[in-house]
Amino acid sequence: MKPKVYLETTVVSYFTAKPSRDIITAAHQQITQEWWENRRAAFDLFISELVEQEASAGDEDAVQRRLKMLEGLPALQVNQAAVDLARILVNENALPEKATGDSLHVAIATMNAMDYLMTWNMRHLANATIRNAITVICRAHGYEPPVICTPEELLEV
Template sequence: MNTVYIETSIVSYLRQRPSSQVVMAARQLLTSKWWDTERTNYELVVSQYVLDEASAGNPTLAAERVQALAGIPLLPNAPQITQIANEIMTRAILPPKAQVDALHIATVAHHRIQYLLTWNCKHIANAKILPRIHQVLTDAGVPIPVICTPEELLGDDSEIDG
């Protein structure tokens, strides 16, 4: 069974109040659909970085995010994760404010997780950034994970049912 790392944006979209913005509303629906119909086809994992981010902000929503993550195995930290993330940052692939995003990528790569599931298309699932991320991972000698959104991991039947 393939493994999926649940990045914080996934659980955030899953537990946000319904949005009136078209793109956000679509992402919420796609995330719910993936969570309800596809997640059982994968082994899910998270990191302490996900738990820390999910715990921040509005206390009610934070509690809902943490509850959604309950029971999902926590990947152990390792010095190599920080080394890979630091290399991403040293090469200025991500801005300084995106250090945690580099840690998400590095965690997935270090643990050889097949998929990193995210809605962070600014710093993680970004077609302009990914080739540079892939080069760092290749240089580090770790496999390149598939970095994708729930829409991409839904399979052939991606219609949103009401």
Template sequence: MDSIYVETTVIGNVAGRIHSNPDVASRQRATRSWWNIAAAQYELAISQLVIDECSDGDLAAAYERLDVLRDLTVLAITDEARALAGVLNAEGAVPPSEPRDALHIAVAAVQRVQYLVTWNFKHIANATMRSKIEQACRDAGFEPPVICSPPEIPGDTDD
């Protein structure tokens, strides 16, 4: 079974009320549909960083996000992952101002996760940075995860 590292922005779209903005609501619905299929077909994993980020903010919303995480595999944030995150930031694959984004990628790469799903197109699922991220991971001896949004990982829909 392939594994997927689920970045915090995905959890934010699974939990909570449907947003009044139609674009945001559409993303939430797409994420929730994907989530219902993916949970049965992939090993979904997070790190303590996802737990920490989901714990922030409004207490009721945080509780809903944390409830979504309840049955997911928690991957260790190792010294290797921290070092790789530093490399990603130092080489400009992820801006130095975004160490958490680099750590999400690094945990997935070090733990040999096949996919990293995110709605963060600014620093993670960014087409202009993707080759830098992949090269930095490979140069450090790790195969990078495929970075994509949830709908890019098809589920078995019996089509």
């Protein structure tokens, strides 16, 4: 059985965006493309209704590129248990109130027993301090969260 990866919206955005002139963003885009081309087959990939919703916002050309990438990927449902866990993560200060969408990504991935949550969101997700807080809170409530990581971290699995 392949490890299960939940693709958070930033991964989709970096993959489909026009090449950036910012050196860090350009590197993230290149790493994402390398992972997609060379490593994705080693994993079962999932998205969610939330990823579809977020990918559908913004510039119409960019929206079309993002949605094309998502075609054929199973979309996990947002259920009440995920909404409740997302609220717990915010209420217990793992994530700030303004990051409720990010907390919902974590909760959806957790409730669906994903092995990994892949993201380029360093501020609210792929951040050592926040990752630890998410893990502690999820486990305190009886849940095992996914490993939150960037595409770079799964290049050599």
